[in-house]
Amino acid sequence: xxxxxxxxxxxxxxxxxxxxxxxxxxxxxxxxxxxxxxxxxxxxxxxxxxxxxxxxxxxxxxxxxxxxxxxxxxxxxxxxxxxxxxxxxxxxxxxxxxxxxxxxxxxxxxxxxxxxxxxxxxxxxxxxxxxxxxxxxxxxxxxxxxxxxxxxxxxxxxxxxxxxxxxxxxxxxxxxxxxxxxxxxxxxxxxxxxxxxxxxxxxxxxxxxxxxxxxxxxxxxxxxxxxxxxxxxxxxxxxxxxxxxxxxxxxx
Ligand code: PEP
Numbered sequence: 202x203x204x205x206x207x208x209x210x211x212x213x214x215x216x217x218x219x220x221x222x223x224x225x226x227x228x229x230x231x232x233x234x235x236x237x238x239x240x241x242x243x244x245x246x247x248x249x250x251x252x253x254x255x256x257x258x259x260x261x262x263x264x265x266x267x268x269x270x271x272x273x274x275x276x277x278x279x280x281x282x283x284x285x286x287x288x289x290x291x292x293x294x295x296x297x298x299x300x301x302x303x304x305x306x307x308x309x310x311x312x313x314x315x316x317x318x319x320x321x322x323x324x325x326x327x328x329x330x331x332x333x334x335x336x337x338x339x340x341x342x343x344x345x346x347x348x349x350x351x352x353x354x355x356x357x358x359x360x361x362x363x364x365x366x367x368x369x370x371x372x373x374x375x376x377x378x379x380x381x382x383x384x385x386x387x388x389x390x391x392x393x394x395x396x397x398x399x400x401x402x403x404x405x406x407x408x409x410x411x412x413x414x415x416x417x418x419x420x421x422x423x424x425x426x427x428x429x430x431x432x433x434x435x436x437x438x439x440x441x442x443x444x445x446x447x448x449x450x451x452x453x
Contacts, residue, residue: 202453203403203404203405203406203428204236204237204238204406204428204453205236205237205238205406205422205428205429205449205450205452205453206237206238206239206240206362206406206408206428206429206449207237207238207239207240207429207430207432207442207445207446207449208240208241208242208263208291208293208325208364208408208429208430208431208432209240209241209242209432209436209437209442210242210265210293210296210410210431210432210433210436211223211241211242211243211244211247211265211436211437212244212265212298212433213244214244214437215243215244215247215437217246217247217250220243220247220250220251221250221251221254223437223438223439224241224251224254224255224260225254226438226439226440227239227241227260227439227442227443228254228255228258228260229439230439230440230443231258231260231443231446233258233259234450235259236449236450236453237429237446237449237450237453238259238261238429239259239260239261239446240260240261240262240263240290240291241255241260241261241262241263241436242262242263242264242265242291242293243262244265245264245265245266245279248262248264248284248287248288248289249287249288252287252288252289255288261290261291262287262288262289262290262291263289263290263291263292263293263325264279264284264287264289264291264292264293264322265292265293265296266279266292266293266294266296266299267279267280267281267284267292267294267313267316267317267322268280268281268313268316269309269312269313269316270316271316271319271320280316280320281316281317281319281320281321281322282320284317284320284322285320285321285322289322290322290323291322291323291324291325291362292317292322292323292324292325293325293327293364293431294310294313294314294317294324294325294326294327294351295310295326295327295328295347295351296327296366297327297329297366297368297371298371301331301368307346307347307350307351308350310326310350310351311350311351313351314326314351314352314356314361315355315356318356318357318360318361323360323361323362324360324361324362325362325363325364325408325431326351326352326361326362326363326364327363327364327365327366327410327431328343328344328347328348328363328364328365328366328389329343329344329347329365329366329367329368329370329371329410329411330343330344330367330368330369331343331368331369332368332369335367335369340367340385341385341388344365344385344388344389345388345392348363348389348392348393349392349396352396353396354396354397358393358396358397358401358402358404358405359401359404361405362405362406362407362408363389363393363405363406363407363408364407364408364409364410364431365382365385365386365389365407365408365409365410366409366410366411366431367381367385367411369411370410370411370412371410371411371412371433372412372433372434373411373412374412375411375412376411376412376413376414376417376421377409377411377421379420379421379423379424379427382409382421382424382427383424383425383426383427386407386409386424386426386427387425387426389407389426390402390405390407390426393405406428406429407426407427407428408427408428408429408430408431409421409424409427409429409430409431410430410431410432410433412433412434413430413431413432413435413445414434414435414441414445415435415440415441415444415445415448418430418444418445418448418449419448419451419452422448422449422451422452423452429449430445430449432445
């Protein structure tokens with residue numbers, strides 16, 4: 202049985218005070234029931250101070266990005282060792298905004314995955330097609346390439362979560378239908394089985410991301426291969442984030 206994960210990607214939002222207020226709201230409304238893993242991914246500057254706010258709760262902390270080296274002369278970058286020391290359990294790698302806005306390519310993502318895992322930080326690896334690619338019926342080819350360029354049999358699947366995030370659904374208000382999401386998730390699980398075997402692929406969590414809201418989360422979570430959500434816009438308000446956590450709990 203896979204435990205759903207609901208992860209909030211704050212992106213480049215919130216000062217420390219705003220972040221503290223949001224965390225206080227999440228803590229106030231969150232009833233830990235052990236059914237769902239809850240994760241918040243604030244900007245780098247908030248990680249350490251918010252880690253202290255999360256002490257004594259079951260809410261985990263993650264980062265939105267990492268560099269592919271442990272340390273060195275890489276001005277402006279943050280290493281996985283620093284993330285671990287700041288209290289992070291997870292890091293998001295391969296988010297479409299980093300692929301498409303910052304130009305990150307497969308080789309870099311491949312290195313990031315390995316250096317994060319070596320430092321003891323688990324990986325949420327994002328993949329997804331653009332609208333143009335979907336309309337050209339290339340969705341499966343695109344996500345397969347994104348999968349194999351960064352993951353492989355040298356990676357421990359127990360320390361990886363996939364997040365299928367169609368680019369056309371991120372921040373647009375458009376959401377994949379449950380049928381569209383399920384089809385890609387099932388495809389990804391089959392790919393995972395080819396690399397890691399049945400037991401690992403059965404245990405692999407595959408999140409859906411792309412305009413998940415309180416009112417569409419439940420239908421997405423009922424899909425057999427959807428194991429939670431990576432949430433952008435709706436995670437910036439405690440009420441909507443908690444409603445998505447609730448939908449994940451109800452799906453178990
Ligand atoms: C995301 O940033 O990963 C995301 C899915 O954003 P949104 O929920 O706003 O579409």
